[in-house]
Amino acid sequence: MTTQHSTVSEVMTRDVVTVRPDTPFKEITSVLSSHGISAVPVADARGAPMGLVSEADLLRKQAEQPAGGQAAAPGWPREKAKARAENAAGLMTTPVVTAHADWTVAQAAREMDRHRVKRLLVVDETDRITGIVSRSDLLHVYLRPDEEIREEIRADVLQGMLRLGGDEVQVQVHDGVVTLRGEVEKRSTAQIAERLAGGVEGVVTIRPMIDYAIDDRTAEDHRQPGIEATGPRRRPL
Template sequence: MQHRTVFEVMTHRVVTVSPGTPFKEIVRLLVEHDISAVPVVGEDRRLLGVVSEADLLRDTSELPDLEGRWAGVRLLSRERGLPEAETAADLMTSPAVSAQPGWNLVETARTMDRKGVKRLPVIDETGRLVGIVSRTDLLRPFLRGDTAIREEIEHDVLGDTLRLAPDTLRVAVDDGVVTLTGRVEERADIPVIVRLCRSVDGVVALHQSIDYTYDNLALDVEPPR
């Protein structure tokens, strides 16, 4: 049983900028390509950081108020004589949160949620940019057809992986929702079956009504001879 990896769903042709790319050029690229962030790379395509819409808006939001006073970062920068953010190097978030090509989609989704980002640059073992993965890319496997999901569960999970006899369990799939019915020998097998079936690409939810012959989770029950 194989699951899709980041490499299979990511965008391979990535819009990038260099550290010296001006503010306005970054805005133009985001609007032109309808993207929310752009990786910043060096000459060897090593990932240096990421500039997002939030980074750009954060910089431009420091505007003078009605009394002509400057707020926040810009006031502090001017008082200290520091340069304002004019290029990707000034604007980018670094180090950037990134993914690796071999990550599974669940691991990637958890990283996005935990870090609060909409897309992740994908880098190889040397730190070079090889792609970018978005939330939409992670949702694409849920477009998988019910027949393909059912066949993978029946053949790959129940048959090849768990070695259950044919017709031990019946599998129904409706709009990605899987229903398992039937009977297995041992009660302890049920959580394993559910976990493996739930991990199949495209499964939205899983319901089960699986009976068992032997309750091997009860401590006071003798195992069958």
Template structure:
């Protein structure tokens, strides 16, 4: 089986800004490239943070409300403009991924860190791409017949050495149903785990028994 890596899914070249970029320059970069966030890189191209529309809006929200009561600005007040740099706005440190990571690895980091995208860096920590939640979900756009063929051919026959007649595989909207009889009941969870590892599989419903064992149907997992 061949799994798509983050290197296969990431976007490149990457729209980014330098650490000395101004508020207006960042806003223009986001608008011109139709993106909601960009990595911030240092002088040698290493991500040091990420700046998003939310970061810019947060800065704007700190300004005096022109419709509210008039007040003199505090000594630390600064307007959102050319004198505000991205270093004051970005979220840091940058949570990054590697090109060789799997979809599962990247998804877990996104969930754990509460981020929507990951800059992708090489061995020297330089920016080489960016991957978003939408990019990860592209693996689930695979056709059902493609999933069925990979499970039948690569998982059951080539990897496990099963005869094609031993198992039936049905796939509907990425949900896999496998039925059949195995000589070794201990292979049942192995089949399930390998099927779940196929890119694009949403869940696996096992209806497989082992010969000479009381292994009944296994419910849906995903």
């Protein structure tokens, strides 16, 4: 039994509204309003992404308007150009950051963070838009029930992957925070258990409280020669 991770295809929006490069400003505003969305992809004739127009892009025009008889504050040339734009080609932000439907949610989150964007366009092997995934979509994994998380860690990670018995390490989950308690022979086993459990979807953080007898990083027993062992030693991992 192996741990399964949600993919982009499971959380993305499939019915994607798009506009063409020549779509006028007012029509783009209408599209956003009527569909209740904050951004719309700009696609070419075959459905490949060219850019993205967001509410922020549209608001450039308002920001550049004089207020109270005062001229608008100076801005970057690109911002000035967007304020004067009349259609999607002039308004859109490029390049667009894309993802693929078979990516894991974690992969998509890393890509979103790396590019500092709020959403990714999902494309197929021909580069055509098949969906869109937002930050809120990726956060859905944290709505997973505690009991479901606990059972996956217990059955898939501890018993399935590490072959640990039910009495060796116990799992408690509260609001996504996982506490691992128990006793194993080697420190490496405790560290692997912590790392694998932390990779289970819905886990907010891990609180490791696993005892071990041997620090196999140096292949040395914590118990010094000539001293009777009174039990395993607990170390923070």
